[in-house]
Amino acid sequence: MNRRNFIIGGAAAVGLAAVGGISFIHRPEFGRLPQGERLARIQASPHYINGQFQNLVPVQVMREDSGENRFVATAKFLLGDKSALSPQEPMLSHKTDLKSLDISQDLVVWMGHSTFFLQLGGKRILIDPVFSSYASPVFFINKAFPGSNIYTAEDMPEIDVLAISHDHWDHLDYPTVMALKSKVKNIVCPLGVGEYFEQWGFNPQILHEEDWDTEIKLEKDFSINIVSSQHFSGRFLTPNPTLWCGFAFITPGHKVYYSGDGGYGAHFKIIGDQFGGFDLMLGENGQYNMAWHDIHMLPEETAQAAEDVGARMLLPAHGGKFALAWHPWQEPYQELTRHSQGKKYKLLTPEIGETVYIDDPQAHNFSPWWEQMK
Template structure:
């Protein structure tokens, strides 16, 4: 018994030391926590989704889900050869044109009316350790130094595959504003970002910016957390209204009534960027399933779409190429055009 207790104590100390690394961030406190407590999306202990959401939807229990995920068929989840990608000189792209460049998974760079918007950049690590969630061959070609100066760094939520500590630390000197959900600012302040840079929003909060820009945080159906504590910060999607066009940045989200609400509130969305990948029937509430993708397109009512959250990381057991097939099928079913660029390809939005 003494030996067992000693081993457990040592393991506990190792875990505590590990999760106390700076990369895990900090939980909201002080005035930030007081603001969180006033949110209608916070129940006094954690943030909630608009509708009842179950993390693991399998009837066989959580252990069976983890067993299937860890030991299920992974023969097609990772490509054998390098993904085809283009290395673009981003700093030389025109600022007087609207464009988008996707970097794989959920990272992409937008230029709207001369403002650069970098979304969920993950260029170093997508997990606490480098040997987990390794990037597919050929996709790891962009680094923080390749980015131009950033007007808006947008983070949908604080999961490791969307908020890369090393990347945002390197980018800080060249970032003017950070757009985040409630509570996520605690991480950024801890990592050296001045509070003046942070635009921290609750769902449906509106932030009026200069030069005709307006940002609205909109709901998503997901969860948050970088360590043992879940849902202490808010996950979100965002509407960016520029002088020329309206873009919806979807982040991670399962299907829900928020798609129709956003479409009704913003009937002129030019481009909507949807999650499409890392889905599974075992967590059907928190990620979009393939059969739901065209329904989301119809309810949002955007003029055109692009899908992300695929082609760079394996976080589920579906074939790595399946999301591309989903996008084509959803385009046919919805009658909506879907952009399908290569990683690094410049798509001009005009």
């Protein structure tokens, strides 16, 4: 387990003591483990071994030589100096009216952390939405940066596809998906994640839940591919009960790749070769640490991954909203900017809520907004 899950585990332990163990872990947001036909599908997957999902290559979620353990990591996070981890003033933002956007235009709006609103091929796609104030089962852990929560479910138009990459709290947020319930036409997710949605009362017929290397063809000219990532899963104590993934969104006009969470590996080059490159990569960049380097990329690795997949543009994800690692909050943007110099792709760094038009990358000259903040 990495430090983030140590923190969540420690926070959960406090919650258990405060409100009683049984009632706490049976709150609906914890979800339930896969069962029945879904469990049978999981057990048939080549990536499910010895009772849990595995990465393509063996990795350590928490490196044994990191010098940290669960108790040290939790104590550091709860009691240590976190003043550099979060901005001292509200996040800069530019709130786009999503309902007024021309559906014929292919575009993306970053909403903080790994939440993206994507228009592609006449479809509206919402990726890993978290509109809550905390990415945690308890109210005092992983608080959103001031000014980073400018969108709510009410701001969303009807969503053709809700895409969820894995079940961690900062990607699958119970209050958010429940608030979106009436607007969602289809849900696309990796194996096992559908169990949460069924428990939460979503219609099973709108679930499209598949293994890695699977194409989900929602219409003739619109497909979503579940692709591999190098990460882990679990919302409480059971390790890796559900699969994690990235997505390749494919239309005749454009190809967009979302990395999901995960460490650097050979899979990026494989994905790039499989799809012949991408117009845009939404790539993880933030919440990294050498202690969990295998399952979160460093900025220089994000830059290399963008080259590996053949991205024409790179828009960073996994930053700008939650402090889940010990690096200063601006560092991922500073370092990715530095490592993107001379690369073949164009780095795009919009503020939260700004619109990026996929057709014309040269039209975008976003300022280094993180340098304008304390």
